Amino acid sequence: xxxxxxxxxxxxxxxxxxxxxxEIGGKANFLEIRILSGEPNFEITSAIKDYIIDWLDLDRDxxxxxxxxxxxxxxxxxxxxxxxxxxxxxPDLFEALCWSVTGQQINLTFAYKLKRRLxxxxxxxxxxxxxxxxxxxxxxxxxxxxPAELRSMQFSSKxxxxxxxxxxxxxxxxxxxxxxxxxPDLEARQKMLMSVKGIGIWTANYALMKSLKxxxxxxxxxxxxxxxxxxxxxxxxxxxxxxxxNFFQEMRGWxxxxxxxxxxxxxxxxx
DNA sequence: CTCCAGGGCAAAT
DNA sequence: ATTTGCCATGGA
Numbered sequence: 001x002x003x004x005x006x007x008x009x010x011x012x013x014x015x016x017x018x019x020x021x022x023e024i025g026g027k028a029n030f031l032e033i034r035i036l037s038g039e040p041n042f043e044i045t046s047a048i049k050d051y052i053i054d055w056l057d058l059d060r061d062x063x064x065x066x067x068x069x070x071x072x073x074x075x076x077x078x079x080x081x082x083x084x085x086x087x088x089x090x091p092d093l094f095e096a097l098c099w100s101v102t103g104q105q106i107n108l109t110f111a112y113k114l115k116r117r118l119x120x121x122x123x124x125x126x127x128x129x130x131x132x133x134x135x136x137x138x139x140x141x142x143x144x145x146x147p148a149e150l151r152s153m154q155f156s157s158k159x160x161x162x163x164x165x166x167x168x169x170x171x172x173x174x175x176x177x178x179x180x181x182x183x184p185d186l187e188a189r190q191k192m193l194m195s196v197k198g199i200g201i202w203t204a205n206y207a208l209m210k211s212l213k214x215x216x217x218x219x220x221x222x223x224x225x226x227x228x229x230x231x232x233x234x235x236x237x238x239x240x241x242x243x244x245x246n247f248f249q250e251m252r253g254w255x256x257x258x259x260x261x262x263x264x265x266x267x268x269x270x271x
Numbered sequence: 272c273t274c275c276a277g278g279g280c281a282a283a284t
Numbered sequence: 285a286t287t288t289g290c291c292a293t294g295g296a
Contacts, residue, residue, distance in 0.1 A: 104278040110293055156292050158280080200279045224277040263277075284287070
């Protein structure tokens, strides 16, 4: 959903329903944002700033997290190696849910392929200097999609059904980020999401972590998480729930960040 | 060929 | 209340 060119992020988003193309570049101690396409005014510029702060989690003080990591025998290296890395969130809850349903039980490479097809077929886009910048499909668009069409794009029948029914929940305003945020606590949010077909505990926690940025939302059972915990000798058995719970007990308040860093540790190092 | 990927559901124990 | 079969596909 974004491109990186010359060490700058290019991303198209909707701000107040209007498409805007952003370029985010790094300077010494601040970010420089350019609006490449769109009609900026004060209100839009301000909303863009809020969006980026939310998206890249820029308001969070990571020092307490690095303190916690540095005390951990196996993970202390991360405070150095991944210094400054923040959770890249998915502000659009609908997108987060579609992605987590898509990614269920298949390898990530294939999951990315499916998402690309979904975005290219149903999403809008901005064209700028002969390049296309995609915007994730609206729930309204996917609510009207034909499940057979998703099936032909190699979504499983169940995933096609789940995604379209989730889109309909959004389209009929039975589900939204605002509705979830209005609930009293994490448990209530998990419960509401899990009442939807296709959303189990993993999907609920993933979406809550990525979109609502719940700091204690742990995607228990996640294949990548378990693999990373094994690699770091934090657990010896993927089925040993006690070891896993004990680990997250130590990381209380920063569970999501630890998961995010563990996932990052699995990524192939460039070069 | 088999196993497993950033799971969840429904049927069968 | 737990376990199992199934979904779809591709890489190891």
